[in-house]
Amino acid sequence: NAGVMQNPRHLVRRRGQEARLRCSPMKGHSHVYWYRQLPEEGLKFMVYLQKENIIDESGMPKERFSAEFPKEGPSILRIQQVVRGDSAAYFCASSPPLAGANEQYFGPGTRLTVT
């Protein structure tokens, strides 16, 4: 049973470009969470999605960031017009329905570098 998969593992973008980060949850998991970890800082929750629904986006910046989890395919975190401050590690986690915090399985992360 493959774990949570994220790609790309490393992404370099110039200021003003768009970044698309993909997350494939574990088999049987219908819930996806995105977290961001800025350099030398802790993990911060961004958004929680179920298939075709955003459940909690309280941690998402108001502008330039969006997330989706379509009926088919991976979850996408999209960052438009990236700035240097977006450079961070972005982690995705997945869980089955009604899972507690012990059942969130994290992927290896995507490291975004904005030049």
Place this chain on the structure above:
Amino acid sequence: DAKTTQPTSMDCAEGRAANLPCNHSTISGNEYVYWYRQIHSQGPQYIIHGLKNNETNEMASLIITEDRKSSTLILPHATLRDTAVYYCIVETSYDKVIFGPGTSLSVIP
């Protein structure tokens, strides 16, 4: 905001038990205590969780005080691969995990 307080960093000799404390004085009756760790450059990994009773699994033991205001994660025989940031988390909802700054554990050869 995280509901827990942990020391910023700790050292432990290889082969010795690592005891990582956590204060959660405002914990409510139905809130569990969870522990995760993050090895450098990897995603967080669930370790163990508990409500009232002490818990043990293949990775660690969790000791929760009777008043539930604090707990200790015990790695019985620390190895170099246990060097990581350890997060103590209190959570009730089927929702996001709120990570604090955690404890950076260094296992020394």
